[in-house]
Amino acid sequence: MKRREMIIRAIQAGALISAGSPLKLFANESGKTALSQLTGNPLRFPPVFTNGGTMTLALSPVTVWPGQTTNAVAINGSYPGPSVVIQKGSTFTANFVNQFTEEATIHWHGVDVPALMDGHPLDSIPPGGNYTYTFPVINRAGTFFYHSHADMLTAEHVFKGFAGFFIVDDPDEIPLGLPRGAFDVPLCIQDRRSVNIPQFVYDPSMNDVMNGFLGDAPLINGTPDAYFEVSKTLYRFRLLNGSNARIYKIALSDNHPFHIIATDGGLKDSAEQVTSFMLSPGERTDILVDFSSYSLGQSVTLKSLPFTAPGSGTYTQGTEMNLLRFDVTGSASSGGIIPSVMPEITYYNPADAASVRNFTLTMSGSGMNMHRINGLTFDINRIDWETPLNTLEEWKIINASNMLHPMHSHSHQFQVYSRNGSTNLPPSDKGWKDTVLVNPFETVRVLVKFTNYTGLFLFHCHNLEHEDDGMMLNFKIVDKIGINEENSGAAEGYKLHQNFPNPFNPSTNIKFEIPKKGNVTLKVYDSLGNEITTLLDGFRNAGSHEISFNAGLINGGLSSGEYFYKLTAENIVITKKMILIK
Numbered sequence: 001m002k003r004r005e006m007i008i009r010a011i012q013a014g015a016l017i018s019a020g021s022p023l024k025l026f027a028n029e030s031g032k033t034a035l036s037q038l039t040g041n042p043l044r045f046p047p048v049f050t051n052g053g054t055m056t057l058a059l060s061p062v063t064v065w066p067g068q069t070t071n072a073v074a075i076n077g078s079y080p081g082p083s084v085v086i087q088k089g090s091t092f093t094a095n096f097v098n099q100f101t102e103e104a105t106i107h108w109h110g111v112d113v114p115a116l117m118d119g120h121p122l123d124s125i126p127p128g129g130n131y132t133y134t135f136p137v138i139n140r141a142g143t144f145f146y147h148s149h150a151d152m153l154t155a156e157h158v159f160k161g162f163a164g165f166f167i168v169d170d171p172d173e174i175p176l177g178l179p180r181g182a183f184d185v186p187l188c189i190q191d192r193r194s195v196n197i198p199q200f201v202y203d204p205s206m207n208d209v210m211n212g213f214l215g216d217a218p219l220i221n222g223t224p225d226a227y228f229e230v231s232k233t234l235y236r237f238r239l240l241n242g243s244n245a246r247i248y249k250i251a252l253s254d255n256h257p258f259h260i261i262a263t264d265g266g267l268k269d270s271a272e273q274v275t276s277f278m279l280s281p282g283e284r285t286d287i288l289v290d291f292s293s294y295s296l297g298q299s300v301t302l303k304s305l306p307f308t309a310p311g312s313g314t315y316t317q318g319t320e321m322n323l324l325r326f327d328v329t330g331s332a333s334s335g336g337i338i339p340s341v342m343p344e345i346t347y348y349n350p351a352d353a354a355s356v357r358n359f360t361l362t363m364s365g366s367g368m369n370m371h372r373i374n375g376l377t378f379d380i381n382r383i384d385w386e387t388p389l390n391t392l393e394e395w396k397i398i399n400a401s402n403m404l405h406p407m408h409s410h411s412h413q414f415q416v417y418s419r420n421g422s423t424n425l426p427p428s429d430k431g432w433k434d435t436v437l438v439n440p441f442e443t444v445r446v447l448v449k450f451t452n453y454t455g456l457f458l459f460h461c462h463n464l465e466h467e468d469d470g471m472m473l474n475f476k477i478v479d480k481i482g483i484n485e486e487n488s489g490a491a492e493g494y495k496l497h498q499n500f501p502n503p504f505n506p507s508t509n510i511k512f513e514i515p516k517k518g519n520v521t522l523k524v525y526d527s528l529g530n531e532i533t534t535l536l537d538g539f540r541n542a543g544s545h546e547i548s549f550n551a552g553l554i555n556g557g558l559s560s561g562e563y564f565y566k567l568t569a570e571n572i573v574i575t576k577k578m579i580l581i582k
Contacts, residue, residue, distance in 0.1 A: 040325060041066060043228040044221050045186075046164060049082035051092060055106070057162065058099040065224055068198035072161030073100060073148075079222045080188050080242070081146070081164025086137055088170040091559065093134040098125045104157065107149035108166055109282060110264055110434045112139055112412055114527045114561045115455025115477075116579060121151035121380055122456070132582050134559035136528075138452065140432070141170035142266030143186065143238040143284040151380055155244050155464035159213060160200045163188070163242050168266075172343075178261070179236040179288070179336030185228070186238040187302075189279070189323060191215035191246045193315070204465060207313045210363070210370060211403075212245020212281075212463045214315035218304075220324045227299075231330035234290045234337070236261070237302075241279045244464040247309070247317055247404060247437065251276035252289070253301040259338055262286035265413035265432025269345040271338050272427035276305055280406035280437040282462035285428050288338055294328045301325045310402045310440060317404065345431060348415055348447040353394040357385065359459070361438065361471070363401045370469060371403070371461065377470025383456070389479035392449045399438045405466065407444075408435040410457040411477060414448035435462055450477045453527050455562065496567045496574040499546060503579040506552035510535070514569050516542045521568045524549065527561060535565070551580050 049055070060074040075081035086092055098104050103126050107119035113135040116123070125131045144166040148157030165186050174180070192200060194217040204213050220226040241248060252258065252275075259271040264284050271288065279285055294300065302324040309317030363370045371377075376384065387393060395414070397407055413432040416425060420442055429436065438444045460472030493515030500509055514520060522536040533554055535547050549565070551558040560582045567574045 040225040040227040041223050043226045043324065044223045045083075046078050046080050046221065047076070047082045049076075049084045049094070049164075051084075051086060051090070052094075054095045054097055055082070056097040056099055057104055059101070062161070062222075064219065064222055065198045070198045070200060072200060073157055074161045075164060078164075079161040081162065083165040083167065083186065084146070085165075085167045085169065088137055088139065088141055088168055090137050091134060092137055093132065093559065095130060095132050096125060097130045098127055101127055102153055102157075103127065103150050104153070104162070105149045106133060106146050107410070108133075108135075108144065108146050109408075110139070110142070110144040110284070110413070111135075111137070111166060111168075112452055114453050115457060116560065116562055118410055118455075118457060119149045120456060120458065121149060124150050132560050134582075135561065137168055138528075139168050140266035141168050141173050142262060142264070143167055143240060143286060145188075145240055145242065145284070147242075149458075152468045155204075155213065155468045156202045158242070158464055159202045159244050165238075165240065167238070173267070176267075176339045176342070177335075177337040178339065179234050179334040181334075183233065183334035183336060184236045184238070186221070186240065187324065188221050188240045188242045189248060190219045190222075190242045191321075192217045192219060209465050209469055211311040211313070211317070212465045214244075214246050214317065216315060216319065218321050218323050226323075227325040227327055229329045230291050230326050231332040231334070232292045232294060232296070232328060233332060233334045234288055234292070235334065236286060236288055236336065238262075238284065238286050239279060240284045241281050243281050245281060245466075247281070247406075248279045248304040248321070248323070249276055249307050249318075250279050250285070250287075251303060251305050253303050253322075256289075256293075256300060258290070259288040260285055260427045261288055261339075261342070263428060263431040264434045267343055268427070268431040269342050271342060272430075274427055277426060277428040278437060279428070280404070280435065280462070281464065282406055282408050282435040283428075283437070288336070290338075291326065291328055296328055296331070298328045299325055300328075309404060348392055348417075348449070350394050350417055350445070350447060352392050353447065354388075354391045356394045356396060358396045358398060359407075360398045360400055361403070361405050361407075361461070363403060371466040371471035373459075373471055373473050376473065378460075378472040378474075380474075382474060383476050384473040386476045386478050387450060389454055389477055390449065390451055392447060395446045395448060397436070397438050397444045397446065399440060399442050399444075402440045403466075404440065404463070405438045405471070406435050406462040407438055407459070408462040409448065409459050410434075411453060412448065412450045414446045417445045417447050419444055453477065454479050494567075494569060494572045494574060496565075496576055498565075498576060498578050503581045504551075505580060505582055506557070507548060507550040508578060509546055509548050510565055511544065511546045512567050512574075513544045514540060514542055518570050520545075522547060523566050523568075524554075525564045525566065527563070532558070532563065
């Protein structure tokens, strides 16, 4: 059995994996010394999170630079945070305990979750508080991540260490023959400032707020001057840009070609050969690199090529950087192939879009709040628009500024349709996406359809300084006719409400009134419209009725989240929402 499958099964079986004993997840554990190794540090891998366990946020001493202590805002004392590795179809659960000095949430970036689980700033957990995040994993297999999303604190929290991988696996990928186990390697790329070593000092100037907080010292999985020993075979590398603002032009130092096989939302529909691609904050791209043509003892470096970008000062975009050195030390085979056929993707047709929404990105004003969307800065209590569930929309993102903006939508993945009118897109744009880089004075059109959850979500720039500066909007996904949206009834005399309490745990009372005798059904559904239980199905006399609902007695106890109860009487249907918080 491949080592990765053993890890996943151990997690699903509830086996204890200590945060204090990091597993080298996906790492090459040959133990050989690279022939060309003269300097640097072996690539680190964070521990694996045990599903159902506790994620404790606290200021923690960690080792980033050898022999020195860095004070990080860390989950379970790990920088980066523990990696979640979970199979599609499983239920993820984590008890988040905030032992830090500031409020915090966890946003599961790219993962389709109920609004109550999304880590919206409205749902921040105060210092000393705790909250249970739990949701079904319905995403395709892919590389996702989690990070802080507290109001106006996201940039600082992430810069100081609050982020980690969330990797979804699916056995359906196995027949494709992709590299697995020790040859499937996650790489989180972040930048820090060498002048502040060994601390993660976050003190943005006005120039940093304008352009983003940039550094000159790249860290890979929290490792400075990192190297990784590889064999003469095919590898899968899962690249995550976990930086606050820095954009990378990913390439190999010898211009060796490689294949892009996945973007933010999982596998593409074809493996496309490239020699470089852009990776902006929040984006993920999976690549296949074949080392078989290299000789033992050779090295090649994963790097960021120089490119022209706006901004000035000590730290600027487009700086050339060496990210990770690959030392060829072995001849083991991964058994992996570059698939000639990939899973199909059904692409949306813009002609089918029910509406077009324009989002104009601007920079205005003096001091703070320079970055705006449609002239607005973020108001945590304002809903900026409503999007109907199961309705295709075109979002036209118009960058009217000389700034780089990686735009990110919460909830469902979208598809990039065009850049400045051209549908000839780079390979890293194609497929399912949740973050797209919008260049200065560029218009990007994306197509999006939210198909699973209703509620409040966010659309914002993933340059985290821009986000905290106000470049973020609230939107609400609504379902006017489906199960998971409240309605007030269609005839006089029929009433339905949650009597007490709401939110509830574990039980609540549901009260309804009918004006005449008739057959009544009362059912409970989850956020995806799946029927949970039937509370009532039979005749009732006219008048008021009350029924108790105990979530702790259903399927071994329901998870926290949004639930809906639906009353059907005669031809009248009334739906209401209740919230379970455990």
